[in-house]
Amino acid sequence: MRQLPIFLNISGRTVVLVGEGEAADAKARLIVRAGGRVVPAWEAGATIAFVALEDGAETAAADLRARGLLVNVVDRPDLCDFTTPAIVDRAPVTIAVGTGGASAGLAKAVRQRIEALLPARLGALAAALHAARGAMKARWxxxxxxxxxxxxALAPGGALDPLDADAADRVGAWLAVPQAAAAPRLETIRLTGADPDELTLRAARLLGEADHVFHDPAVPSAILDRARADAVRHPADAPPAAPPPGLSLWIAFAR
Known part of the structure; x- marks a missing residue:
């Protein structure tokens, strides 16, 4: 990962936009859509800036950066402190696809594929889950x-499968159905190499789901980084005899 993906709240905040023309207009629409206030030059309180200039972009970016702003220069990734991704908007769900400025066309193509997959009511499911937070805490x-x-519930085919357009309507029913506690489960991943891109689809899916990752100390961090950030890592010489609750993985190189 070459950039840190973040979602920045600019609602009601000042954003500097230097430039004119189609590129500047596109950035202005993006800022306004996110609730920001557009100004053409530095003002106190501004924290980010966009520069859309054919000539003088480097100087303008340097001046704004000297005032402490993070700067995006249109079509100049080498001058950018941050880049803007292609966006899939299912508010409050937002999916961002970035290439670090390498190819806006590729980001757009990926966004279009994702758009076709996600139902229009995905945001309604997110809102329903948010409204049910108290009930979920009481239940579990x-x-x-x-x-x-x-x-x-959110797994493929689950009660609240995100790709099901009617999932938002079933949150209450899902909470009302008695559910047995899941038994501890241990899965094994045998690696054939140190390249995370060589992981099988099954291995990638398990890494994204696991609660605990037990692994041979020789397993590289590039592989372990594919696990959920909050999954507990356990360097070990052997798989656990009694795995903890939830899904545990044992990862080692094939011998």
Whole structure:
């Protein structure tokens, strides 16, 4: 990962936009859509800036950066402190596809594929889950139990499958159905190499779901980085005899 993806709240905040023409107009629409206030030059309180100039872009960017702003220069990734991704908007769900400025066309193509997959009411599902947070905490007081229940419901074919257009209407019914606690589960991933791009689809899916990752110390961080950030890592010489609750993985190189 060459950039840190973040979602910045600019609602009601000042954003500098230097430039004119189609590129500047596109950035202005993006800023306004996110609730920002566009100004043509530095003002106190501004924290980010966009520069859309054919000539003088480097100087303008340097001046704004000297005032402490993070700067995006249109079509000049070498001058950018941040880049703007292609966006899939299912508010409050937002999906951003970035290439670090390498190819806006590729980001657009990926966005279009994702757009075709996601139902228009995905945002309604997010809103329904947010409204049910209190009920979910009451139903599953332990955070780990709550997360496993939500993961199971949102899995493909689950009660709240995000690709099902009617999932938002079933949140209440899902909470009302008795659910047995899942038994501890241990899965094994045998690696054939150190390149994370060589992971099988099954291995990539398990890494994205696991609660605990037990691994041979020789397994490289590039592989472990594919696991959920909050999954607990356990360097070990052998798989656990009694895995903890939830999904655990044992990762080692094939021998």
């Amino acid at each position: 007081p332990a955070a780990a139990d709550r997360r496993r229940a939500i993961d199971a």
